[in-house]
Amino acid sequence: MADRLLTVRDLVIDIPVGGGTLHAVRGIDFELDRGEVLCIVGESGSGKSLTSLALMGLLGKRIKPRATQMDFDGTALLSASKKTMRSLRGARMSMIFQEPMTSLNPAYTIGDQLMEAMLLHRDVPRAEARARAVELLEKVGITAAESRLGQYPHQLSGGLRQRVMIAMALMCGPELIIADEPTTALDVTIQAQILRLLVDLVREMGMAMILITHDLGVVARVADKVAVMYAGELVETGPAKEIFEAPMHPYTRGLLRCIPLPGKTKRGSELGTIPGIVPSLVGRVSGCVFRTRCTFATEACRGDIPRHLRGPQAFRCVLDDGGLSQEKQEVQA
Amino acid sequence: MFQFILKRLGLAILVAFTVSFISFSLLFLAGDPAAALAGETASGEDIEALRHLYGFDRPMMVQYGDWLFSALRGDFGESYYFKLPVAGLIFDRLSITMTLGVCGIAFALLTAVPLGVAAAIRPNSLIDRIALFLSVAGQALPSFWFGLILVVVFSIKLGWLPPSGTATWRHFIMPTIVLGYYAMPAIMRLTRAGMLEVLSSDYIRTARAKGAPEMRVMFKHALRNAIIPVVSLAAVQMGFMLGGSIVVESIFALHGAGYLAWESIGRNDLPTVQALILIFAMFYIVFTFLADVLNAWLDPRMRSS
């Protein structure tokens, strides 16, 4: 048994909205070992970011997440005191956000912001925090690191700012990094660069990472484990290899058809689309939420949905093969 | 930034000249200033003599140039009423008005900023509602009436504070409140709105994700950014306040520049009135200029550009 870092069981996030309750995340389970990379995949609004904010305890006062279990290295995150959560955040678990342009405070220098986490959590002199900041800036590939410390965020490009954000997350040598679509706001040309840098650093420092993305190409390259989210539920989880080789849930198969994968997609073949839109999650939600877009939907999809296990892989569908046999027949016909 | 300051300074000077021209031309609003000065019983010869004495028989632009040139050297002419140099008259009175203005803006900032921050931290809470009520009511409260109520309550009924005069610091308490409350609603609203906007920004989330304690997030990360626009507003309000000191000084009989203005208007002492309008306008211009410079310095984005 590997060294378990994070366990999440039946996480539920309800958001009070004007017309009732938005059931944004409903009963998701996953776990993460030290040094593992878990990718959470799904469309915008599927609850990926909410899940990661819940882990960090950053959902805000209005939203109270529930779970039967949410443990980080033996600490129950949901029942932990504010002080305990503060001592974890930035020290043992850190987060990298989607928007590098607005995630740095415009009023303070890069150096101040880099050193802050270390000065807050570790009893170190400023000089040591400064040395660490320089070391990490060099590690994330920023030249003239020493002189960058005195610069303000607006003097840096988006790519540089995201490198700074990465360095900032690493300051205290955390055990878990949560990266919420860390490259979507950047130019396409540097997206891959930044992501590779992040993954290399995570591997080098032996950290665990939750990478939230909707880019399956990225997932295929870096993930140990994959969790596919759709409209607030985990529809399929499993080791990356299995998910890509044999996706079971109709939604996962649909997603994989939407992107070209090296070695898997034939040249000239048509890419798929998933018709329909994500349903509203305000009010009572029951049955399979994918039924409004699923080609195999039947009346049974309105009832309870069983969870099927296939080795290390798990998925939720009324059909015990996720409609795979039907799909094959259709293709033949 | 140097360029910005230079440009801003040029604008300030241009505004100052325009204001000086307008306040000078007020003199000619009455038609014949000499006739007004001489009074209704004066004969034609008297008026003619006065006209020559004060130089009203020269073209208006020449008179303006003359007046401006003297004003630049600190000479605002002689008061019709006191027969003394206007500059000295005003200078003697300014310290009271400045004391009042500084106390007033300090009072406004010290009450409005904490209230605005508290309201933004807990929107729709009791304190937010109280702050909102105070700001709406404050805007509607006529300052002369508010001053009189304070006098009735604290001087007449309770006997705690002196109703008028400038002898001790206790004489300044009520005038400070009356002058300061006027700027409170705007400063409070701006602080609240600024804090609300900043608190929902991504970098506040970043600060929390670092494990920063809530107080540090509020004051070091949020207020530092939200306060920048408040600085400009405070400067503008300070300029308005000095102009508004005329009402407060007349209620509490503080013999400052505002009181002098009120008396001089009643006495048709135009050189004094002109000089006071110009001086109050200059205060506004200087304050807003300084605020812009301070702003540029507070905001790193402007400092380095």
Added chain:
Amino acid sequence: MSDAMTDPLLAEIVGPTPGQLLRRRIFGHQGLLIGGTVVALLVLVAIFAPLLAPHDPYAQSLMARMKPPVFLGGTWEHPLGTDHLGRDYLSRLIYGARVSLMIGLVAAVISGLIGSVMGICAGYFGGKVDAVVTFLINVRLAMPVVLVALAVVAILGGSLTVMVSVLGLLLWDRFAVVLRASTRQVREREYVAAAKSIGASTPRILLAEILPNIVNNLIVVVTLEMAHAILLEAALSFLGLGVQPPTPSWGLMVSEGKNMMLFEPWLVMIPGTVLFVLVLGINLMGDGLRDVAAPENRS
């Protein structure tokens, strides 16, 4: 398809019409309701002043001086008592509403016309026009309003016409600032570009495309400046250089009562309270209108 129609997940929310929404927002807004009611009542009082006032507001009576109001032991003959000249306080208060509202309204209209033209031109044309208008706004803001108004009234005499003109000429700054900003926003919208592309003339674009889209802001500023003008008139009258006696003005009434404040504080309290309530009502209405008209509330 029928499955999708009955599926609760896809059930389309049938919302209220925009008109219903607007009505709901207006009647759901406490401040707007309270403010609107106060203003409407006082406007009615001002219009029907001759019918409502129990006495002639100018009629002096040496026999009936300084009578206290009913609630302080007076009689119903003079419900709010009489002033130092024996004039009925309630009647003067009622006629005073006319002075305040008239000055507020006319001053707001004059300054609104000046400020809107300047603001809209600056916002729409930009460049040199904008620079000139911005400069004028700066000059105007630098002038101490109370002092200049007092000086002008002192020189020209304190008639209602002079008061209204002076206030109208001094209070246009906020109109110019607000409308300049909102015009700049609207100018960039697609429908303005569309109007330009089909060759609409500039006046047509300003009147038919720009104006309707900034009129919300204009109305809000009108209310705020009305309140501002009413307060200024009262302050000037209080200082003795506004509306001249014997015209009933609330500010003047406070000023006249000031000397007897020691013994008869109600002489100051009553007109001041009415002034406060009217300005509060107008401000609540203005704030309410801004909330109701704010685009972010339109969903």
